[in-house]
Amino acid sequence: MDCPSDNAAPLSTVARDICPFPNYNPSPLFVNMLSINSSAHLRNHYTAVQSSLTPKQLEDFTQGLRSTFGREGKVTFGGVGVVALSLAVLFDTLAKQARGEWVSESEPIPGLFYKDLRGYYPPHVYTVSKYLRLVPHIANNPTRMREETARYIKQLTIDDQSLDNLGENHTAPITEDITILNSILVKWFTSSLKLHLLRIKNATADELVMSTGRLPAVIIFNLNCNAEAADKEFLAEVKKSDSHIQETFRRYMSNIGKTYLLQVAELEWVNAIFDLSCAIGNMDDLLIAQRQDFDLKANALKNGQNTL
Template sequence: MGNTFCPSDEVSYMSSIARDVCPFPDYTPSPLFTNMLSINSSLHLSNHYTAVQSSLNPKQLEDFTQSLRSTFGKEGRVSYGGVGVVALSLAVLFDTLAKQAKGEQVSDSGPIPGLFIKDVRGYYSPLVHTISEYLRLVPHIANNPTRMREEAKRYLLQIKIDYLSLEKMKEDPSFQLNKSSLPFMQDTAVMNLAMAVVFSKVLRTHYLNINGTESDEIMKFNPQLNDPPTYNLNCDPETADKEFVAAAQNLPAGFQNAFKNKLPQSTPFLIQAAEADSWNSMFLLSSCSLGDVESRSPYREDFDLKANALWKWNV
């Protein structure tokens, strides 16, 4: 998918200058996604729980807490709640309940707002819809081991089906001819696919933890990103390059050299800047994820909603 490199402040800064010249999407994944799927997910979730509660007035906080009590009961403990996909589902639930407590309308279907990269064309792959559906379901079954095993496997299978359907579309002889116009090959769609790939790995790890065995055929499913995205910028890159290069020449040499040394020179700088920005995000996704099944032992960390509540936890 291009050149691999570690994220750098220089590339990020140059990308921000390029975006000022010719707007292109922000490929940075939601902090919820990277934080809750990281090795420090429990700490991030606790901090997010506190931040969400602190944003509410007393009446809103009471309604928010009551909604959590209705879902999880008087004990307020969530099995595996401080880890991975369950932590992410709780973070999404906190945001949803907080919005509802403030009187905002929140959809209970479709892509979870703010979690995936926004596509101005409105395209979201089936993978995005499947993952959003799963995350909305988890809080309601988190303390039911049987349901959690069943649903984790079912959604892993659905993610596999969604992923393979995209791969099958690429086998069409017209794929290479129409690649630039295919919605699932656009930059934001590919970034969302990268998030889905990371999510599937973390969900596999979760399934291993709660199932206790790797014997399932689904554990062999290991999706990858194989094709570079199409970058459609809101300008003519060739024309805008002159303005971008002029702006870059006013920067310290270190910034210019870092950018030029990391990227090929066969395409316009603005396309390179967009590619660099997306690769920074790709690296962030892969480096933060705890989804490496092969290198991790089963683990469990429940989350105590009651102990971290800012409103009295009554029933």
């Protein structure tokens, strides 16, 4: 799927050195595991995680997989969608534990969603994290998977209403850049969750109801600096930069009553949404094309240490 976005990345690099606004690019793990090429991405991630471990750590890592899936190591629909994402999260978790790192079982999954400066996450993020941690333990039980997936779809709808209520009571920053991006990620995840339920039921794409939503008219960007003062430094750096950066500036920046720093942040934010939808692809195609299981044993490194 070829759908490149207009890219102002050179400007973002210059601007972020002056004003450290958030990185809006979505987690590669999130994008890759929910895309049409999820099975290949999962195999690559599995290999990379195993390769990063010492022989002793790899032995502990493999024991963790064995305790969860048994010696056969087959995961139903493990190569696609939300199950692939849950396996990728599990691999990272087991690897951290094998290295002696502490891993929270209740906080949002690290790196999967955006974290604002206050550390705030919308309620959906906690729900998605709980689901992903649960999946490896029920993936090979079709009845449990069907029941829990349906239950979590309902819970995410409840979370939507909860977030709206928090916004109405001015107790949640629902129109801020990071919160909106998290909500968009969750809507993509919810659609993938519905796809997974259709796979379990062996249903068709005709039964898919997409998660939709509208962006607020005004989005608040927290640039973590005095944007007007930073603009002067930004312009000075652009003038000293190479012709490519200067041409990018002329192409994207305008005198529209907004600071250049804000324009750069907004452009990167919009491109992140576009790149996410482009990378994940069409939901109908995802359902038709992908129904692969994942074989942990067949994809394990052949070094004698981790044969399940």
